[in-house]
Structures are given as structure tokens and as C-alpha cells.
Amino acid sequence: MTHIPTDPEHPATPAAATPDEPAARDAQAIANDVVARVLARAGTARSEGATVHTAHDGDQLDLAERSALRRVAGLSTELDDVTEVEYRQLRLEKVVLVGLYPGGEHAAREAEVSLRELAALAETAGSQVLDGLLQKRAKPDPGTFLGSGKAAELADVVAATGADTVVVDTELAPSQRRGLEDIVKVKVVDRTALILDIFAQHAKSREGKAQVELAQLEYLLPRLRGWGESMSRQAGGQVGGAGAGMGSRGPGETKIELDRRRIRNRMAKLRREIAAMAPSRETKRLDRRRHAIPNVAIAGYTNAGKSSLLNALTDAGVLVENALFATLDPTVRRARTEDGRVYTLADTVGFVRHLPHQLVEAFRSTLEEVGDAALLLHVVDASHPDPEGQIDAVREVLAEIPGVEDVPEVVVLNKADVADPEVVGRVQRRERRTVVVSAHSGEGVAELKALVAAELPRPAVEIDVVVPYSRGDLVHRVHENGELATEEHLAEGTRLQGRVDAALAAELSRVAV
Ligand SMILES: Nc1nc2c(ncn2[C@@H]2O[C@H](COP(=O)(O)OP(=O)(O)OP(=O)(O)O)[C@@H](O)[C@H]2O)c(=O)[nH]1
Numbered sequence: 299m300t301h302i303p304t305d306p307e308h309p310a311t312p313a314a315a316t317p318d319e320p321a322a323r324d325a326q327a328i329a330n331d332v333v334a335r336v337l338a339r340a341g342t343a344r345s346e347g348a349t350v351h352t353a354h355d356g357d358q359l360d361l362a363e364r365s366a367l368r369r370v371a372g373l374s375t376e377l378d379d380v381t382e383v384e385y386r387q388l389r390l391e392k393v394v395l396v397g398l399y400p401g402g403e404h405a406a407r408e409a410e411v412s413l414r415e416l417a418a419l420a421e422t423a424g425s426q427v428l429d430g431l432l433q434k435r436a437k438p439d440p441g442t443f444l445g446s447g448k449a450a451e452l453a454d455v456v457a458a459t460g461a462d463t464v465v466v467d468t469e470l471a472p473s474q475r476r477g478l479e480d481i482v483k484v485k486v487v488d489r490t491a492l493i494l495d496i497f498a499q500h501a502k503s504r505e506g507k508a509q510v511e512l513a514q515l516e517y518l519l520p521r522l523r524g525w526g527e528s529m530s531r532q533a534g535g536q537v538g539g540a541g542a543g544m545g546s547r548g549p550g551e552t553k554i555e556l557d558r559r560r561i562r563n564r565m566a567k568l569r570r571e572i573a574a575m576a577p578s579r580e581t582k583r584l585d586r587r588r589h590a591i592p593n594v595a596i597a598g599y600t601n602a603g604k605s606s607l608l609n610a611l612t613d614a615g616v617l618v619e620n621a622l623f624a625t626l627d628p629t630v631r632r633a634r635t636e637d638g639r640v641y642t643l644a645d646t647v648g649f650v651r652h653l654p655h656q657l658v659e660a661f662r663s664t665l666e667e668v669g670d671a672a673l674l675l676h677v678v679d680a681s682h683p684d685p686e687g688q689i690d691a692v693r694e695v696l697a698e699i700p701g702v703e704d705v706p707e708v709v710v711l712n713k714a715d716v717a718d719p720e721v722v723g724r725v726q727r728r729e730r731r732t733v734v735v736s737a738h739s740g741e742g743v744a745e746l747k748a749l750v751a752a753e754l755p756r757p758a759v760e761i762d763v764v765v766p767y768s769r770g771d772l773v774h775r776v777h778e779n780g781e782l783a784t785e786e787h788l789a790e791g792t793r794l795q796g797r798v799d800a801a802l803a804a805e806l807s808r809v810a811v
């Protein structure tokens with residue numbers, strides 16, 4: 299096994315806390331804890347250090363709110379639905395990470411990058427990462443994920459460090475999770491559960507919350523079933539048999555059935571709610587389209603600097619945080635090109651390798667907005683060790699969204715202030731269209747603005763009209779939505795030269811003097 303110290307300032311400290319506490323936890327009690335081990339919080343900083351705010355980041359009103367939210371999060375258990383309560387009760391304090399790699403230097407490096415990302419995810423969820431272990435193994439063990447010898451080694455590390463949770467860098471089968479828990483004697487969670495938990499912590503809008511809960515329940519459902527099956531086996535195969543009679547259904551079984559039904563009902567309700575919320579977004583979108591306001595979508599890997607860039611482009615004051623998935627609710631801001639054309643810029647949820655498919659499904663309606671953007675700014679953290687891997691992971695998700703293939707894409711290489719120029723060059727050679735920027739220093743932002751302006755569709759109709767002074771409203775609309783070349787005040791009205799969309803052109807020609 300390779301030990302990866304995940305935090306240079308606090309290397310793993312063996313025998314730090316109460317080594318006998320985890321061992322004392324009854325394995326069966328852990329296994330009985332049916333509802334998924336989806337975690338919670340209590341924190342250390344991301345690996346590259348604290349969040350840095352610059353003048354470009356604006357007011358950051360959300361930031362205080364986010365911190366305030368964290369502090370009281372542990373109290374939010376006043377929910378009717380049992381599954382919700384259990385999601386929130388799970389606490390992750392001290393974690394050990396494990397991953398596998400099939401061998402080969404390249405795979406080892408990839409696994410290490412992935413494990414470091416898992417550490418950042420765990421810290422974003424509020425836990426303290428004590429240690430990270432990578433095992434070279436061709437295939438995960440079907441019963442315990444790690445091989446038995448290595449699993450025993452992991453159990454020693456867990457006991458020595460006083461960890462209360464193991465996070466596995468993959469999606470585990472329910473039986474693997476139980477198998478590993480039996481050996482390490484502490485809670486085991488997988489990458490998917492961890493990401494779902496961060497989304498649950500960060501969702502703010504009603505729609506975002508509903509989407510995340512739907513994804514959590516979808517994740518939970520088959521895991522309940524897995525447990526239910528083993529309960530059935532324990533009952534000696536009598537369960538469900540016609541002649542089995544009363545009393546043959548164990549209490550566990552009944553509870554599972556009940557939980558499952560409740561979860562299904564809840565999921566149906568959430569789906570209806572999400573569907574009912576979509577129209578308001580749809581209305582806004584149609585509204586923009588009617589006014590011919592083109593939208594520029596900002597997408598990219600989590601922590602790439604999408605929100606920072608939105609702020610740099612518009613002074614929007616959107617939440618920027620050195621945390622993964624800081625932004626979950628899409629933010630739309632109005633912006634203007636140098637020549638005065640209005641457009642909107644939409645910040646989106648970040649992507650990550652192995653983004654749980656439940657989340658892609660649940661967020662589909664939100665992601666679909668990228669599909670009818672006039673331009674896609676694909677933001678990349680050029681200072682990351684593997685920007686190409688991140689680009690590919692983002693494209694994998696984007697490919698599932700209808701219409702995206704027709705949206706022109708520009709790869710925005712951000713964090714140029716701290717990036718290795720060689721890596722920047724490498725990505726520039728790989729990608730068709732790139733622009734190098736730093737949301738922090740402001741480098742390249744002007745160039746990016748010019749590129750957006752050039753790329754946006756220009757209004758269709760050229761005009762040269764004199765609008766009577768009584769129709770100031772139309773002049774205003776040309777200012778707002780058109781591209782105005784010259785404006786001149788004549789005796790009979792305002793002379794406007796420039797371009798507007800067809801609808802406005804028709805109205806103007808009706809009143810022109
Ligand atoms: N050095 C440097 N850091 C940057 C730059 N742009 C953003 N950052 C930092 O990167 C971190 C993430 O920035 P965000 O703008 O929150 O990233 P995001 O892509 O919106 O992230 P999510 O919403 O979590 O997906 C923050 O700590 C920023 O301060 C940059 O140009 N240079």
C-alpha cells in the first residue's frame with residue numbers, strides 16, 4: 299500500500315485518539331444501520347490552502363450565509379421523513395481514504411490525483427482527512443473491495459489513527475460496503491455518497507434541494523433492497539411464501555418494506571415538484587429568447603473558477619469558495635458587450651469525475667439550459683495536475699445534454715497566474731479554441747470579453763430610422779437589446795443607426811417618421 303499524506307501540515311498521526319472506541323463498536327450494530335452512510339461535516343482546509351478573495355469577487359453576500367449555515371447544520375433534523383433524518387444525522391469527523399489502481403505508473407498517478415480529489419471532497423463535506431491509502435490490485439474484491447490482507451491492514455490504520463469513517467474512491471456495491479465495514483469496524487462510505495452529501499449541504503434553492511434529495515433517495519433505494527434481501531435469507535426463505543403465515547415476517551423485513559414504500563412515494567412527490575418548478579425557469583428562458591437576449595453558459599470542472607470568472611466579467615458578487623461544488627444553483631447575470639449589446643451569463647454547477655448519474659439525472663433540467671446557449675465557456679483550472687482529465691470528464695457529462703453539440707465552445711484556461719506555462723501550452727495545442735485568463739489578476743479578461751462579443755449572434759436587421767420623441771420606449775429598447783452605432787437628436791425625433799432583431803425592426807418601421 300502507498301500512504302499518501304493528504305495534508306502536509308498535519309501528517310497522519312498514529313494513535314491520535316481513542317483507539318479502542320471504533321473497535322468497541324459492534325459490527326452488527328454498524329451493519330444494522332441500514333440507511334446509507336452518507337456523511338456530514340466538521341472541517342479542515344482544502345489542500346491548496348484557504349479561499350482567497352480578490353476585488354473581482356465582489357460582495358460575496360452568500361459567503362457569510364454559507365458559513366452560518368455550516369454552524370447550525372447539525373441541528374437540522376426536524377424532518378418528517380425518516381430517510382431524510384438519517385441522511386443528516388450521519389457525521390463524518392475523521393476519515394481515512396482508500397483507492398485501488400490496476401498497476402502501471404500512469405494508473406498509479408491517476409489514482410493518486412483521484413484520491414487527492416477525494417480528500418478535497420471529504421474536507422468540503424467537513425471532515426478531517428487523516429490518511430490515504432492506495433492499493434495496487436487488478437480488480438476490487440467482490441466481497442470486501444480490498445483483498446482480505448489489505449483490508450486487515452486498513453483496519454489497523456483506522457484503529458491507530460482513531461478514524462471513524464473510511465471513504466472508498468469508487469461506487470461500492472452494498473455487499474462490499476457491508477463486507478468492508480465488518481472488517482474495519484467503522485462506517486464505510488463511497489465517493490458517490492460523499493458527493494451527494496456535499497450537494498445536500500450546498501443546495502439552496504427549493505429546486506436545488508428537491509433535485510439533490512431525489513438523487514439521494516435514488517442512491518439509497520437499491521441499497522435498502524440489498525439489505526432486505528439478506529434479511530429475507532435470514533428468515534429462512536419463508537418470507538412472502540403464501541403459507542408462511544403471520545409472524546414469519548421479521549420486524550426488519552417489515553421496516554424495509556415500509557421504508558421502501560415511503561422512499562418511492564417521496565421520490566414521486568419530488569419528481570412532481572421538480573416538474574412543477576421547471577415552468578418558471580422555462581418562462582424566464584422564453585422571455586430571454588423573445589427579447590433576443592443571447593445566453594453565454596459557463597461550465598466546467600468543480601473549483602475551476604467559474605463563479606470567479608462570472609464575477610470578473612460582470613462584477614456579480616457570486617459565491618466563490620475554495621471548496622468543491624460551491625455553486626449548485628445556477629446564477630444568471632446580465633452583462634454587456636463593449637458595443638452595448640446585452641447578454642446573459644449563466645454560472646452552472648461544477649462537474650467532477652464520476653459525477654453520480656443520479657445527480658446528472660436530477661439536475662438534467664438545470665443542465666439543459668447549457669443546450670440552448672449561444673456560447674459555452676468551458677472553464678478549466680490550468681494549475682491542476684491533470685486539466686485534460688478534467689476537460690474530458692466535463693465533456694462526458696455535457697455529451698448527455700441535448701443540443702450541446704451545436705453550441706460553440708471556448709476552453710477558458712483559468713488561474714494563469716499560478717499555472718505552469720508548459721501545461722497551458724499543452725492544453726492550447728490540444729484544444730481548438732482557447733483563451734488564457736486569470737480571474738484573480740484580471741489577465742486575459744479583456745480578451746475574453748472581446749471574444750464573447752465577437753461570438754454572440756448579432757441582431758438580424760440593420761436599421762436607420764427616426765423615432766418620434768413620443769416613443770422614447772422604443773429608443774430605450776434599442777439601447778437595451780440592440781446594437782447601436784449612432785444616435786442623433788433631430789427636430790422630428792431620434793435618429794438611430796445600428797442593428798436590432800426582426801420584431802423590434804418591424805415596430806420601429808411602423809412608427810418611423
Ligand atoms: N490563483 C487563482 N485562483 C483562482 C482563480 N480563479 C479562481 N480561483 C480560486 O479557485 C477557487 C474556486 O473558485 P470558484 O470561482 O468558486 O470556482 P467554481 O468553478 O465556481 O467552483 P464550484 O462552484 O465549486 O464548482 C477559489 O478559491 C478561487 O479564489 C485564478 O485566476 N487564480
Ligand SMILES: [Mg+2]
Binds near residue numbers: 604645
Ligand atoms: Mg461556483
